[in-house]
Amino acid sequence: MSPPRGVDEEEGQGLLAEVPRQDRASSSGHASSSSSRAPSDSGRDEPARRQGPGGKPSEVVGWLDLPNKDQLFVLAVCRLSEPLSNVCLLPYIFYLVRSVLTAEHTARDPDSGSGIDTSLAAEVSAYSGLLVAAFPLAQFFVSLPWGYLSDYQGRKFSIVIGLAISVIANAAFGFSRSFGALLFWRTLAGLANGNIGIMRTMTAEIVKERKFQTKAFLLLPLVFNSGMVFSLALGGILAEPAVSLPWLFGPQGLFNWCKGEAGVQWVIDFPYALPALMNSCMLAVAFLLSVFWLRETLAGKEDQRDVGVLGGQVVVRWFGRVVLRRKDATYMALKDVEEVFFASAPGTTDRDSRSRFELGEIEKPLANVTARPVDNSPTAARGPPKKMPFRSIFTSRTVAALVSFGLLPLHNSAFMHIFPVYLSTPHAPSSSYANLLSFTGGLGLRSSTIGIWLGAFGICGILLQLFIYPRMQARLGTLGVFKVSLMIFPAVYLLAPYLSILPEEGWWSWTRWPALGVIVWGQIMARTMAIPSTVILLTEAAPAKNVLGTVHGAGNMLASLARAVGPAVGGAVYAAGVTEGVVGAVWWFYLVAVTIIAAAWCWGVQGKSGEEETDRR
Structure with a gap:
């Protein structure tokens, strides 16, 4: 089954139409005739219209126009799991990594002292590359199984379980004292976050409405950027809090209740635990929201009884009665939406309402009940569509999009x-500079400075995503914006090492x-697009x-592999470049090379596959 007609990747305005191809002609004709006859009120609730491509009017959809905003909000909070x-x-x-390696070297050789600092940059880069790669590598192995599971057992289950594991893994990561423990807990966190494709x-x-989907699909990347x-600012500021936040954790700090000479003892013993604990607390909030308010969306399961959602409704009603002191006079016992209409019909008595309440049925606020339009289309009568064979899912167009989806994190995660x-x-002395290719060293910035810099320019990325x-x-068009970003990446990577x-x-x-600022801004702008x-x-x-769950599961699996390979290879090449006195090696011979391959693929294979698909439609 090919994508529905009217989906044009050059314009990128629609994602997947709800009506299958065989039903589109009749359905679209019926919809258009119905909409032309439908009376218009004041137009206040309709999105504004503007001139679109080809002179056709297109609706300007705002964020407040999106349907199901409560569910999108909960999903957005859950999406914070991966960046945190x-x-x-x-x-x-x-x-x-330096503190862990120093402790391990000192334990093996007490006389080594600070001798590890002689090859610090190279060793830290190699080990940190492995630590960074562990998370996406774990995602790689579980992304497709998570996708399959979500297609059969439901979307909510995988998200809730993943968040629960993430809470534990983040807290334990902060209190790890060895590189092996750090690697284990980070791998576990990656296994828990293999469900990103399910959120998409x-x-x-x-x-489901096509006109809202472009805006809705900006939400998860927007939340990811946020x-x-x-998390970058949080990690930079909260790391080593006895030094970065002495007024809270220092010798005279507000939280130094035991009056330790160097400050709060546990943050001195575990200087990098506080960011991890904050992550764990925020993920716990996301976990509770997903349990009590996230609704199932898998076809055939969306109307099943959800104990968690019912519990959330109880909490909301309790909060309204006890905290806000709202009267519950507008509540009545309803078994389905039809009772909204029959409750006010002649012959309906208070005794009927009380009897329904006494049977233990769930209360629902009358003001919040909305009737669902009944879908009498042939598609609805046939029930859920049958699953496609696995091989049929991966058409040439799907494979082309998957490769581009995987090439992006191959260089972005390495960066x-x-x-x-x-x-x-540390910044290298000027004597280490030989020519425009042979030089080494970095900028020697502290973690707090790095976090603030990256966080500040990340805000610019959010503004770009919202308004530009x-x-x-x-x-x-979607493909056109992607091509522009592929022209920015190589320029940024080519110039970055010259900061040294x-x-x-x-x-x-x-x-x-x-x-x-130019380097960070350029990379964030390209990434945002x-x-x-x-x-x-x-x-x-x-x-x-x-098959969206399977396709996005495969995409997330491929992207996870790329996010594992990128930092591991990048860290090794960076370490070799620092050792050989060519700090730009990883930038020029790895990052630039990958972006050139991605651009060639986008302009060549992916562009042709999209044109062929358009011709078939």
Whole structure:
């Protein structure tokens, strides 16, 4: 089954139409005639219209126009699991790995002292690359099984279980004292976060109308960017709190109740535990929200009884009665929506209502009950569509979108690991500079400075995603925006290592700060355009709506493998470059090379597959 007609990846406005191809002609004709006859009120609730591509009017959909905003909100909070678990350690990973390696070296050789510092940058880069790669590698092995499980057992189950494991793994990670323990808990967190593709699938199932889907699919990348900003700043500021937050955890700190000489003892013993504990607490909130308020969206299971949601309704009613002191006079016992209409019919008495209440049926507020339109279409009468054979899912268009989906994290994840390590690497003396290719050293920044810098520019990425990306996507199309991002990435990676040759002291030392801003801004801008584009392109490439979970599971599996390979290979190449005195090796010979391959694939194979698919439709 091929994607429905009218889905044009060059415009990227739609993701998957709800009506199958064989029913579209009649359904669309009926819909258009019905809409032309439908009376219009004041137009107040209708989205504004603007001139779209080809001179056709298109609706301007705002964030407040999205349906099921409560479910999208809960899903967005759950999406914070990955950036909190995966990204928070990046600002302080150099210092975390250094402290662990120093302790292990000292335990093996008490006379080694600080001798480890002689090869610090290379060793820390190699080990931190393994630590970063463990999370996505674990995701790789479980993404497709999570997708299969969600297609048969439901979406909510996998999300709830994943969040519960993430809470435990994050807390334990912060109190680990050895590299092996760090690796174990990070791997467990990766296993718990193999359900990201399921969240994307739920977005498509929560927001079914085509005109809202482009906006809705921006939500998860937007939350991911927000989570990255928050977690990067959180990790940088809360790491080593006795030093970075002395007024709270120092010798005279507010929380130094035991009056320790160096500060709060447990943050001195575990200087990197506080960011992990904060992550665990926030993930616990997401877990509770998902249990009590997230509704199932899998076809055939969305109307089944959910004890968690019922419990959430009890909590809401209790909060309204006890805290807000609302009267419950508008509540009545309802078994289904039809009773809303029959409750006010002649012959319905209070005794009838009381008898229904006494039978133990669940109360529902009358004001919040809405009637569902009955779908009498032939598609609804046939029931849920049959599952496609596994091999039939991966058409040429799907494979093309999957490859692009995987190439993006292959270089982006490597950058996210290498760049903080590079910024933490001590600045090399000017004598180490030989020519435009042979130089080494980093910027020697502290973890708090790195976190604030990356977090501040991450805010710019959020603003780009909110205000710039929708306009670019409407003007250039999804594939067009993706191509623009692929032209920005190589330029950023080519110039990034030259920050090392800017002076650390003297009158010209100020130049490295705006130069650093240009590099960070360029990468975040390209990333902001690329991530939602690849998600939309992958969703459009799915041959049928009922295999979205499998397609996104495969995409997440491939992306997880790329996020594992990227930091591991990047860390090894960076370590070799620092050792050989060529810090730009990883930038020029790995990151730039991958982006060139991604651009060639996008302009070549993916573009042709999209054109062929359009011709067939």
